Amino acid sequence: MTKRLTGIAGAMREIREMSEEMCRHDPLAIQNRLDLITAVEHIEYSVIERKGILRLAEICTVNYEGCIRLFTDIDIGVKKILVYSGSELDGVYSREDGGEWKVFGFPF
Numbered sequence: 747m748t749k750r751l752t753g754i755a756g757a758m759r760e761i762r763e764m765s766e767e768m769c770r771h772d773p774l775a776i777q778n779r780l781d782l783i784t785a786v787e788h789i790e791y792s793v794i795e796r797k798g799i800l801r802l803a804e805i806c807t808v809n810y811e812g813c814i815r816l817f818t819d820i821d822i823g824v825k826k827i828l829v830y831s832g833s834e835l836d837g838v839y840s841r842e843d844g845g846e847w848k849v850f851g852f853p854f
Contacts, residue, residue, distance in 0.1 A: 786801070791817065791821065795826075797824070800813060804833075
């Protein structure tokens, strides 16, 4: 369990550093590090539900592959990811029984 907590803490530290870097520099630097093009406000993960929540600043977006990689780095068994842009639900990523990810909710 300690290793998982270290992984979550490390991921949260990485997100915080990326958000700070985005405020200071070109957003492409963020994309190159984790395929996230956004300002992250909050990240949480439920080990029991195997569900991640990523809260972004209003009108921000995220690369779905980078988002999935972020949470699979925390827990390879993650089953669902909710992404919010501001207070609006922007996307839901759901892992099927065969391991394939389905993406729902994006307006394009």
